[in-house]
Amino acid sequence: MDVDAFVLAHRPTWDRLEYLVKRRRHLTGAEIDELVDLYQRVSTHLSMVRSAGGDPVVVGRLSGLVARARSAVTGAHAPLWSEFRRFWTVSFPVVAYRAWRWWLGTAIAFLFVSVLLAVWVASSPDVRDALATPGEIERLVNHDFADYYSEHPAASFAAQVWLNNAWVAAQCIAFAVLLGVPIPYVLLQNALNVGVIAGFMFSAGKGDVFLGLITPHGLIELTAVFLAAAVGMRLGWTVVSPGERPRGQVLAEQGRAVVSAAIGIAAVLAVAALIEALVTPSPLPTFMRIAIGLAAEVAFLAYVYHFGRKAVAANETGDISDAPDVVPTR
Structure with missing residues (x-):
């Protein structure tokens, strides 16, 4: 995999997902659907980059983005007792x-x-x-x-x-x-x-x-x-x-x-x-x-x-x- 080309091709998608995650409390119905779709797509991108042994910086950014998007999609953190x-x-x-x-x-x-x-x-x-x-x-x-x-x-x-x-x-x-x-x-x-x-x-x-x-x-x-x-x-x-x-x-x-x-x-x-x-x-x-x-x-x-x-x-x-x-x- 050409990591640079992959990043260039999919960066707009990642930027859009990051924007939606930041505005997760003020999204319209259509934007919520888009958030879920982008979350699934970027999760796939993360798996592809990991499998190809990609740049750790890219992997780190996508891991953090996917984690934040998952939190936004599920809408809640694990109960405090569960974390304890x-x-x-x-x-x-x-x-x-x-x-x-x-x-x-x-x-x-x-x-x-x-x-x-x-x-x-x-x-x-x-x-x-x-x-x-x-x-x-x-x-x-x-x-x-x-x-x-x-x-x-x-x-x-x-x-x-x-x-x-x-x-x-x-x-x-x-x-x-x-x-x-x-x-x-x-x-x-x-x-x-x-x-x-x-x-x-x-x-x-x-x-x-x-x-x-x-x-x-x-x-x-x-x-x-x-x-x-x-x-x-x-x-x-x-x-x-x-x-x-x-x-x-x-x-x-x-x-x-x-x-x-x-x-x-x-x-x-x-x-x-x-x-x-x-x-x-x-x-x-x-x-x-x-x-x-x-x-x-x-x-x-x-x-x-x-x-x-x-x-x-x-x-x-x-x-x-x-x-x-x-x-x-x-």
């Missing part, structure tokens, strides 16, 4: 499921660094002395670490925790625009903090206190952060290696999917913050607090696996419905 249900059963879980390799790799790297540093700190008095004074370590292991979870009212503490965790996750996703290069640094900072504190606590014989306080909320909290890092790095890698499809098309699709992931991750972090504010400092036995955190983690992973696998089988990507195929250029 689709997000939680398709858009968010499929993005998480498709990123599982990045997700798992991020978790393994983080835990490896944290455990390695914790063992080093716990087994080396010289390292501990270089990191903090004996008085500072004593305050941390005997007071500060445990008091952190109970020194503020639960509601304000939950809000503070959620904001802190959401900020870390937001950085991971936002750094995708830099090809995801800064994301490992963000994770490394957090892994070092976890490792150092764990080393101090275990060296003082307070390993059970550390695990009993960090596990209930830490499981799902870190899982959400790992997911944010995974989708951010995956989006960055899309720029480097888009595969066989045009880079702009793949980047637009993945970018919109990452927005879905960001919303879902914020909700998961809200759950983690509630557990940290209400369960972690509670007088419940340690095994029960850990069981609650473990149940939340298993439920989230099962949710992603069930709905994500189902959406992948249906060839869903997490992209919005009727989205344009490329990143807008103007």
Whole structure:
């Protein structure tokens, strides 16, 4: 197909459809019939251009035009509840499921660094002395670490925790625009903090206190952060290696999917913050607090696996419905 000739031949039709779509609230009966007819014709044009592997810019324009025309023809958007249900059963879980390799790799790297540093700190008095004074370590292991979870009212503490965790996750996703290069640094900072504190606590014989306080909320909290890092790095890698499809098309699709992931991750972090504010400092036995955190983690992973696998089988990507195929250029 000669794309230039095709565009030249059909541009008047596309321009006319765009004009009718813009005036859809003020059309006459004849113009409504014309809108429906042009919508069907331009949909065919879009299929032809896609099949011929046409210019991504042309495909993008026609995709957006067809989507707007479809909205004008049907006269209504999907019900809000339908969009809400689709997000939680398709858009968010499929993005998480498709990123599982990045997700798992991020978790393994983080835990490896944290455990390695914790063992080093716990087994080396010289390292501990270089990191903090004996008085500072004593305050941390005997007071500060445990008091952190109970020194503020639960509601304000939950809000503070959620904001802190959401900020870390937001950085991971936002750094995708830099090809995801800064994301490992963000994770490394957090892994070092976890490792150092764990080393101090275990060296003082307070390993059970550390695990009993960090596990209930830490499981799902870190899982959400790992997911944010995974989708951010995956989006960055899309720029480097888009595969066989045009880079702009793949980047637009993945970018919109990452927005879905960001919303879902914020909700998961809200759950983690509630557990940290209400369960972690509670007088419940340690095994029960850990069981609650473990149940939340298993439920989230099962949710992603069930709905994500189902959406992948249906060839869903997490992209919005009727989205344009490329990143807008103007």
